[in-house]
Amino acid sequence: MIDLADFRKRPDAYRDAAKKKRVKIDIDAFLKLDEERRVLLHAVETKRAEKNKVSAEVPKMKGDDKAKAVAAMKELGAELKAGEERLKEIEVLWNDLQLRLPGIPLPQVPEGKDDTENKEIRKWGDLPKFAFEPKDHVTLGADLDIVDIPRGVKVAGSRSYILKGDGARLELAIHLFALDLLHKRGFTQLNPPVLASYDAMMGTSYFPGGEEQAYAVGVQQKRTEPITPDDLYLIGTAEVPVTSYHSGEVLKLSELPKRYVGFSSGFRREAGTYGKDTKGLYRVHQIQKVEQVILCEGDAAVSAKMHAEILANAEAVMQALKLPYRVVDVCTGDMGLGQVYKNDIETWMPSRNGYGETHSCSTFHDFQSRRLNIKYEAADGTKKFVHTLNNTCIATPRVLIPILEIYQNADGSVTVPEVLRPYMGGQEKIVCKTA
RNA sequence: GGAGAGAUGGCUGAGUGGUCGAAAGCGCACGACUCGAAAUCGUGUAUUCCCUCACGGGAAUCGAGGGUUCGAAUCCCUCUCUCUCCGCCA
Numbered sequence: 015m016i017d018l019a020d021f022r023k024r025p026d027a028y029r030d031a032a033k034k035k036r037v038k039i040d041i042d043a044f045l046k047l048d049e050e051r052r053v054l055l056h057a058v059e060t061k062r063a064e065k066n067k068v069s070a071e072v073p074k075m076k077g078d079d080k081a082k083a084v085a086a087m088k089e090l091g092a093e094l095k096a097g098e099e100r101l102k103e104i105e106v107l108w109n110d111l112q113l114r115l116p117g118i119p120l121p122q123v124p125e126g127k128d129d130t131e132n133k134e135i136r137k138w139g140d141l142p143k144f145a146f147e148p149k150d151h152v153t154l155g156a157d158l159d160i161v162d163i164p165r166g167v168k169v170a171g172s173r174s175y176i177l178k179g180d181g182a183r184l185e186l187a188i189h190l191f192a193l194d195l196l197h198k199r200g201f202t203q204l205n206p207p208v209l210a211s212y213d214a215m216m217g218t219s220y221f222p223g224g225e226e227q228a229y230a231v232g233v234q235q236k237r238t239e240p241i242t243p244d245d246l247y248l249i250g251t252a253e254v255p256v257t258s259y260h261s262g263e264v265l266k267l268s269e270l271p272k273r274y275v276g277f278s279s280g281f282r283r284e285a286g287t288y289g290k291d292t293k294g295l296y297r298v299h300q301i302q303k304v305e306q307v308i309l310c311e312g313d314a315a316v317s318a319k320m321h322a323e324i325l326a327n328a329e330a331v332m333q334a335l336k337l338p339y340r341v342v343d344v345c346t347g348d349m350g351l352g353q354v355y356k357n358d359i360e361t362w363m364p365s366r367n368g369y370g371e372t373h374s375c376s377t378f379h380d381f382q383s384r385r386l387n388i389k390y391e392a393a394d395g396t397k398k399f400v401h402t403l404n405n406t407c408i409a410t411p412r413v414l415i416p417i418l419e420i421y422q423n424a425d426g427s428v429t430v431p432e433v434l435r436p437y438m439g440g441q442e443k444i445v446c447k448t449a
Numbered sequence: 450g451g452a453g454a455g456a457u458g459g460c461u462g463a464g465u466g467g468u469c470g471a472a473a474g475c476g477c478a479c480g481a482c483u484c485g486a487a488a489u490c491g492u493g494u495a496u497u498c499c500c501u502c503a504c505g506g507g508a509a510u511c512g513a514g515g516g517u518u519c520g521a522a523u524c525c526c527u528c529u530c531u532c533u534c535c536g537c538c539a
Contacts, residue, residue, distance in 0.1 A: 055499060059508045066508085069520040073467050080519090087519040 015219075015384040016115045022048070031118040034125050034346035044111045051104050058097045065090050113222055117381040119346050120314075120355045126345030129371075132358065133345065138329065139338030141362055146424040150365035151415045152294040154422055155181065158446050161295065161414070172292075173284060173299045175411060180444040184417070184430070185302065185410045187437035192304040192331050192408040193277060199327060201275040201306065206255035208278050209246045214258040217386035219352040219378075220250065226285045252276025252305040253404045260309060261386040264397055270390055271310035271320055275407065278303065295411040296370065304407040309388060309400045317377050317401035318355075324405040325357055325375045331408055334433045337416050338362040340369055352381035359406075364419040372413050375405035 021028055029041040068087055075083055124133045142148075155161025160181025166174035177185050193203060215221040215228065229248040249255060256276035265272070280301045291297035306324045310316050325341070332339050344356040355377040360369035380399035383389070389397045421429045427445040430438055 052499070055508085059499065062509090063507055065519075070468060072519055084519045091519075 015113065015381060016117060017380070017384070018048075018112070021115065027118055028115055031116045031346075034119060035116050035349055035351070036127065036347045037114065037116045037351060039111065039114050039116075044108075044115070047104065047108050047111065051101070051108050054097065054101050054104060058094065058101055061090060061094045061097065065094065110222070113216075114351065117352045117354045117379060119349060119353075120377075122343065123349070123355060124343055124345045125347075127347040129344075129348045131345045132342040132348060134340050134342050135357075137338075137340040138333065139336065139362070141338055142364060142420045144364075148364055148419065148422055149426075150294065151418040152365075154418045154426075154428060155295075155414075157426055158428065158444055160184070160444060161411075163294070170299070173297060175295060175298060177411065177414075179447075180438075180441070181414070183438050183441075184434065184444065185414065187430075187434040188335075188408055188410055188413065188417075189277060189302060189304050190437045191334070191434055193275065195331060195334070196275045196304070196306065196327060196407060199273075201273045204252070204256050204259065204274050204276050206249075206252055206259070206276050206278055208249050208255075208281070210249045210254045210258070211246065214254050214261070215247050215249075217261055218254045218257050218382055219350065219385060220254065223351065224250075227283050229281050229283060248281035249278065250282045251280045251303060251404075252278040253307060256305065256307040257309075257382055257402055257404065258386055260388050263388060265309070265388070265390040265400065267311070267390055267393060270400065271308050271316075274307045274309075276303075276305045276307060278305075294365075295414055296366075298411060301409055301411065303409040306403075306405045306407050308403040309383075310403070311390065311392075312380055312383075312398045312401050314379065314401075317379065317403060320401075320403050321355060321357075321375065321377045324403060325359075328359055328373050328375065328405055328407050332359065332361065335417065335431050337413075337420060339372070344374075350376070352378050354379050354381070361413065361416045362420070363415045365415070370412070370415070372409060372416075373406040376403060378402045 016028070025041055025045055031037075032039050032041060065087055068083055068090075072080060072083055072087075124131065126132065149157070151161070152163065155163070158180070160177065160179055162176040162178050163174075166176040169176070197203065212221065215224075220228065227250060230246070253276070255278075256274050259274065260272070280303055282299060282301070284297055284299060287297060306327060308317075308320045308324060310320050329339070329341070339359050339361045342358050342360060344358055349356050353376045357375040358371050359373035359375070361372040362368075363370045379401050382402045383399040388400050388402070390400050392398045417431065418428055421431060423429060423443075427443050429443055430441055435442060
């Protein structure tokens with residue numbers, strides 16, 4: 015949610031942002047509706063003030079005067095009701111549009127229509143060279159009996175998988191390594207619910223808009239308002255519960271920034287991606303993720319610093335794993351509604367012969383905190399909205415693609431990255447047990 | 450799943466139709482007293498929205514939504530949540 019006062023001052027900036035982000039919203043319609051709402055609101059409140067005033071005087075009146083006043087108020091009450099009803103109708107539309115107004119991208123964000131126009135800002139690591147014919151991760155996973163996709167599909171449908179044996183142990187090792195690294199860097203770990211309320215989904219701005227990407231519990235899909243019985247959604251990322259952790263709270267300046275790391279599964283319906291990335295572990299319905307979340311002072315310079323920090327953390331993990339990657343500035347058309355700056359880390363995946371997105375680092379400024387109502391008491395005693403940021407630290411199973419493919423050996427085994435060995439009892443290699 | 454109790458400001462807790470946005474206490478802030486502190490005394494202490502350059506004014510909010518009424522924290526209906534006990538369960 016954006017600052018409406020700011021919006022009214024410079025609607026063109028938001029018109030421009032909507033255009034660049036490819037957000038379909040009629041800014042002029044909203045301006046008109048907003049004005050209509052304010053006029054009507056004023057009229058209704060004036061009537062209400064009159065009614066309140068007279069009603070307060072009624073008990074002191076007697077006889078004729080009293081009867082007249084009551085009759086007049088009865089009439090006023092009817093008028094008021096009509097006005098209130100119209101106001102309510104307008105506010106439904108107003109509120110719906112308001113939630114779709116975009117955050118304004120920072121100046122450094124490149125303009126572009128989609129992910130093909132993201133801009134590479136740096137590269138790290140050397141691309142692997144194989145002296146043998148390398149296998150892809152699906153083949154490796156099957157041959158080593160550590161990734162069972164057919165049985166995953168049997169049990170839970172398409173885009174499902176089962177990590178098995180050393181594959182399962184490797185996954186956990188990756189997360190433990192990342193969690194340890196963030197622990198050492200001052201992050202507090204939260205293992206949150208993977209179920210979230212409508213408010214949490216809305217507050218983090220997954221809703222409205224992303225309803226069809228979320229699995230809903232006990233409710234039908236495609237809805238814009240909370241309904242019974244459960245009103246719970248499977249989260250796509252720990253960002254949702256962790257960012258919502260302090261919703262409705264006023265934090266002390268001295269306790270900022272809050273550095274949290276959420277560890278959870280995430281669930282995505284992947285609606286509308288039929289036929290896309292169907293093979294292997296790239297695009298699946300359930301992921302496991304170590305997610306960094308920051309709440310900091312509502313100051314662009316501070317959040318920029320935090321953005322760099324969490325991006326560096328993720329890069330540190332990739333470098334420790336010795337996986338070649340690049341960092342891109344995500345262009346306007348590929349950003350979310352509320353994001354003002356976003357970097358992706360893309361990791362080299364031999365089977366794709368290219369870089370594939372493995373991390374996403376986003377700065378929201380006060381877009382989420384306005385919806386979630388997370389404030390802090392500033393140095394001058396006023397209450398301001400915090401800035402929120404989040405970034406993947408590591409996510410599986412997608413990162414297993416580069417790990418398996420890059421660390422494979424000519425004999426079909428996979429070397430365990432050195433930094434992960436302590437988390438696998440010192441194991442150095444994953445070999446085929448049945449061969 | 451069964452039975453019961455409850456939801457009021459930062460907290461505790463009064464308040465069953467008319468200056469109640471809300472007593473009182475605690476907490477907190479400021480001031481007085483003090484060398485300083487404690488104690489004591491005094492003053493102040495919710496959020497959101499609208500109008501205004503500002504001073505200030507208005508509206509809404511006592512779990513949520515609806516209703517009755519000139520007027521609702523108080524009456525009626527629906528829902529949600531919390532707590533206790535029993536059952537079931539990782």
